[in-house]
Amino acid sequence: xxxxxxxxxxxxxxxxxxxxxxxxxxxxxxxxxxxxxxxxxxxxxxxxxxxxxxxxxxxxxxxxxxxxxxxxxxxxxxxxxxxxxxxxxxxxxxxxxxxxxxxxxxxxxxxxxxxxxxxxxxxxxxxxxxxxxxxxxxxxxxxxxxxxxxxxxxxxxxxxxxxxxxxxxxxxxxxxxxxxxxxxxxxxxxxxxxxxxxxxxxxxxxxxxxxxxxxxxxxxxxxxxxxxxxxxxxxxxxxxxxxxxxxxxxxxxxxxxxxxxxxxxxxxxxxxxxxxxxxxxxxxxxxxxxxxxxxxxxxxxxxxxxxxxxxxxxxxxxxxxxxxxxxxxxxxxxxxxxxxxxxxxxxxxxxxxxxxxxxxxxxxxxxxxxxxxxxxxxxxxxxxxxxxxxxxxxxxxxxxxxxxxxxxxxxxxxxxxxxxxxxxxxxxxxxxxxxxxxxxxxxxxxxxxxxxxxxxxxxxxxxxxxxxxxxxxxxxxxxxxxxxxxxxxxxxxxxxxxxxxxxxxxxxxxxxxxxxxxxxxxxxxxxxxxxxxxxxxxxxxxxxxxxxxxxxxxxxxxxxxxxxxxxxxxxxxxxxxxxxxxxxxxxxxxxxxxxxxxxxxxxxxxxxxxxxxxxxxxxxxxxxxxxxxxxxxxxxxxxxxxxxxxxxxxxxxxxxxxxxxxxxxxxxxxxxxxxxxxxxxxxxxxx
Numbered sequence: 001x002x003x004x005x006x007x008x009x010x011x012x013x014x015x016x017x018x019x020x021x022x023x024x025x026x027x028x029x030x031x032x033x034x035x036x037x038x039x040x041x042x043x044x045x046x047x048x049x050x051x052x053x054x055x056x057x058x059x060x061x062x063x064x065x066x067x068x069x070x071x072x073x074x075x076x077x078x079x080x081x082x083x084x085x086x087x088x089x090x091x092x093x094x095x096x097x098x099x100x101x102x103x104x105x106x107x108x109x110x111x112x113x114x115x116x117x118x119x120x121x122x123x124x125x126x127x128x129x130x131x132x133x134x135x136x137x138x139x140x141x142x143x144x145x146x147x148x149x150x151x152x153x154x155x156x157x158x159x160x161x162x163x164x165x166x167x168x169x170x171x172x173x174x175x176x177x178x179x180x181x182x183x184x185x186x187x188x189x190x191x192x193x194x195x196x197x198x199x200x201x202x203x204x205x206x207x208x209x210x211x212x213x214x215x216x217x218x219x220x221x222x223x224x225x226x227x228x229x230x231x232x233x234x235x236x237x238x239x240x241x242x243x244x245x246x247x248x249x250x251x252x253x254x255x256x257x258x259x260x261x262x263x264x265x266x267x268x269x270x271x272x273x274x275x276x277x278x279x280x281x282x283x284x285x286x287x288x289x290x291x292x293x294x295x296x297x298x299x300x301x302x303x304x305x306x307x308x309x310x311x312x313x314x315x316x317x318x319x320x321x322x323x324x325x326x327x328x329x330x331x332x333x334x335x336x337x338x339x340x341x342x343x344x345x346x347x348x349x350x351x352x353x354x355x356x357x358x359x360x361x362x363x364x365x366x367x368x369x370x371x372x373x374x375x376x377x378x379x380x381x382x383x384x385x386x387x388x389x390x391x392x393x394x395x396x397x398x399x400x401x402x403x404x405x406x407x408x409x410x411x412x413x414x415x416x417x418x419x420x421x422x423x424x425x426x427x428x429x430x431x432x433x434x435x436x437x438x439x440x441x442x443x444x445x446x447x448x449x450x451x452x453x454x455x456x457x458x459x460x461x462x463x464x465x466x467x468x469x470x471x472x473x474x475x476x477x478x479x480x481x482x483x484x485x486x487x488x489x490x491x492x493x494x495x496x497x498x499x500x501x502x503x504x505x506x507x508x509x510x511x512x513x514x515x516x517x518x519x520x521x522x523x524x525x526x527x528x529x530x531x532x533x534x535x536x537x538x539x540x541x542x543x544x545x546x547x548x549x550x551x552x553x554x555x556x557x558x559x560x561x562x563x564x565x566x567x568x569x570x571x572x573x574x575x576x577x578x579x580x581x582x583x584x585x586x587x588x589x590x591x592x593x594x595x596x597x598x599x600x601x602x603x604x605x606x607x608x609x610x611x612x613x614x615x616x617x618x619x620x621x622x623x624x625x626x627x628x629x630x631x632x633x634x635x636x637x638x639x640x641x642x643x644x645x646x647x648x649x650x651x652x653x654x655x656x657x658x659x660x661x662x663x664x665x666x667x668x669x670x671x672x673x674x675x676x677x678x679x680x681x682x683x684x685x686x687x
Contacts, residue, residue, distance in 0.1 A: 009064060016057055020050050153178035156197040163199070167251045179207055186212050186350035187258040190236070190250070204240040204247075209233050213261045214353065215268070232257065259323050259332070260286035262353055266321060269355040277416055278359075281318060292318035293359060294418030317418070319362050321348070334358070340365050360415075367392060367413035374411065374420075374448050381452045382515065398424075398459050407462065409455070411444070420444045430468070436461040453512070460494045460510035463518060467508050471498045481505060482538045484528070497523075507544070520547040607633060610661065621661075633661035 027046055031039045063070075114126055141149070157180050166173070170182040183189045189210040196202035209232065211224060224232075232254075239249040267283050270291050274280070282290040295316055322333045334346040344365045348358055371394045378387050386397040393412040408425045422440045424433070440454045468478045481497040489495060490511050498506040500522075507521040525539040607623060610633060614621050620636040641649050652659075 009061070012060070013057065016053055020053070023049070150178045153194060156194050159197065160194060160199060160204075164245065164247055167248050169255070170247070170251055184212075184251075184255070184258075186214065186353075188212055188254045190254070192240070200243075204250075206233060206237045206240060209236065211258065211261070213258050213265065213350075215265045256286070256323070262332075262350065263289055263321060263323060265353055266355045266358075273356065273359075277418075279316075287323055289321045290318055291320075291355075291359075292316045293363065317362075317366055319346070319358065336362060336366070340369060344369075363413075363415050364392060367415070370413060371411070374444070374451060377448050377451050383452055383455055396455065398455065398462060409458070411440075430465050432461050433458075433465050456512040456516055459516050460512050463510050463516075464494055464496045464508065467496055467498070471506075476500070481523075481525070483525070484538050484540055487523075487541065487544060503527075503539075521545065522547060635659060635661070 023046055027042060031042060034042070114124065117126065118124055154175050157175055157178075161173075161180070166182075169184050172183045172185070174181045174183075179191045179193045181189065181191045189208075189212060190206065191208040192204045193207050194202060195205060209229065211229075211232075236250050236253055239253050240246045242249050263286065267280070267289055270278065270280055270289075277293060277295050279292045279295045280290075281292050282288060293316075318337050320335045320337070322335070324333050331350070332348050334348060336346060340346070346358070346361065346365075371389060371392070375387055375389060375394055378384050383396065388395045393410050396409040396411065398407050398409050410423050410425070412421050412423075413419070414421050420441050422437045422444075424437065436454075436458045440451075440458055443450045443454050471478050477499040479497060479499065487495070487507070489509055490513075492513055493509045493511045496508040498508065500506055503525050505523045505525065507523045509519045509521070511517040511519075521544050523544050524542045526542050528538055528540060611621065611623065614633075614635070618639040621633050622636070623633055638649060638653055
């Protein structure tokens, strides 16, 4: 029963009902076309067929209730049938054996030789040779036989190498112990041998294979899986079976595998170094690796954006390492985008397989190109002779006229972000200079052509910082001055207010365009008073006068000893036999210890106003510069008076060389040498 087909009882019931429904549907469609007698006959036939089917179904259902006993009977019947078949088959085999197989069967001859050996010697020495070949170990060769075999094998290897030729990269070879070993440094090492001198029947046999590719991060050869080495061994052996240049085919196969392995090492190193600034743009296993560096956010631009602004949008620099499939014997082909100069070559040694070293070299060369482009921007400008390229940085000498000194501005490239970095060789920088340096970095990174203008602005900030440092060292106050109306200075002028005394300020200006210009002014201000419409913190400018010449102010601020022209005046007075005590007192009088700069500027301002007034009156005079920064005015001639005062005019003209005008805190005094009773310390000008 197990071998017969079976069906489900519900399926039979469902099939029976569908058949009855289908017959009834067909009958309902056909009866209207027939006569009454035919209709009755068809109905009876349908009822009869349906009744028989239902009776069969009922019998089947009753039989299914006792199916277990029926199954047991079927199994017993099947077992008896199988046993009967075994009896019949056994009888057939015995008949075939007796009639066919045993007809020619007979006893073997007696082995008399073996029987005699056993009876006489008690041993059985006539075993088959197959047992000896499979069980007994053959005797090993002697040392001399081994050396002879090795020499013959090595001779065959040399002859085979001379016939086939060896690739240039596999020149390093060693023939020893019947094997030849080829070594390609930092790639692979193979050991091969020959079974015979026949190149057709016995090709090269690969004995040992070593992969020497090393990762600089691990500092040891890569450990390949055993299955990988086995597959590679089989692949290389298949290349050696080729009749056409087997050694060259073997070398190309192993060299390409080693290059792919090295490329995979570089890719893993790039992943290990990866960050926001390094991005792997493309990696095709065994073909190409493209890595971009200096990847910045969208708000920043590449450092060469200024040069490419007029041509095309700036691209992120990247390095591409390619395996040349057309010539596998060559090493990696390394290219850089944007292209580097022809003298800048990128190469990667298998000895030091380091992506970090390659990236550092690319950054160094690319930075040098950017700095030289930046240096070319300074050509035909005043900064051309002040720029020097040293140690991967651009050195600029920024001259500050206040101290007659220069600071070295170093402009380099940030190796991590790729932005320009500016720094000064100064221990501490004020906030304005730091802001100017940041402006230089930002503007030059966005547009290289703005470098000359930014350098001039930096020069202005350094100058004002030096003035502020000098003023604070003398105890003067430097602060911003809120004015109701701006002063008549250029819009790009940088200003600094130094308070000399109450409501009197020294205004220092530095104008960057068209070139650096520094000017000095004396500003007198007044408070706004009780006007409620004006805030109390504002001041009104009353007068603004420029200090000329400004060299006197600069010399004092530089703290350089001025020429001692006071000794010239003293020598002239001694030659004429006049007393010089008073002029010595004038030359050597000390300035105010608390504010020498204030005293100097006040005296310069007073001298300037006095000279203007005397020149307007037609009196010829000039300024004498004395030691310690002191100044005085000497009158050369007086105009002819219109009234009857010739005697006084002659007397004054006679002693003009002994008369000097000296500024004081209260005004300007006219001082003469002793011996003149008419004019001794006569005050001629106040205020």
